[in-house]
Amino acid sequence: EVQLVESGGGLVQPGGSLRLSCAASGFTFSFYSMHWVRQAPGKGLEYVSAISTNGGSTYYANSVQGRFTISRDNSKNTLYLQMGSLRAEDMAVYYCARMGGFGDFPLDVWGKGTTVTVSS
């Protein structure tokens, strides 16, 4: 079964850091670009970051540029999102998703999400 499972969410103070993970199974992880999308409480979907199959290309939304770092370990079938200088507006459910390319393609498999709460 094709599956993505996020972990690492939790409560963090403003200005703090957190690392999210996304474990992939059931498909050849290294063949797909991987993406993080978040959803603040009661709000819509927001693109956060993306990484190409070999990690050579990355994308960051303006709202997280310079604070978040996306990476992947193809030997472990795992995607990461290192989040720093966290703000209240980063509080959201973070989803990882796969894409069969790095461009004009859909996100065809999504994880169930992990919740990040930023509060003192």
Place this chain on the structure above:
Amino acid sequence: QSVLTQPPSVSGAPGQRVTISCTGSSSNIGATYDVHWYQQLPGTAPKLLIYGNTNRPSGVPDRFSGSKSGTSASLAITGLQAEDEADYYCQSYDSSLSGWVFGGGTKLTVL
């Protein structure tokens, strides 16, 4: 404010047909980038509903269809069912951002 514009809400009675629009610009939908649609049922993760403007993944009923023209795209749902009540999002690629964008989402209510 989202790069792609969707109506915040639409509604329809069971059995009826509804459409959800997604309006972009010359740097995304109008630049011939594909539009994809996602369905998010309450309390769940988004699910791919339509890809490449008009294509349905395996398992998606043919009651759902997509179209695209110029700088806009539409999702149509015919034969509305109670289980279709969800949030729907369009998504495309934007050349000016060199990245991906979502619409603000549309909440479908089945009356």
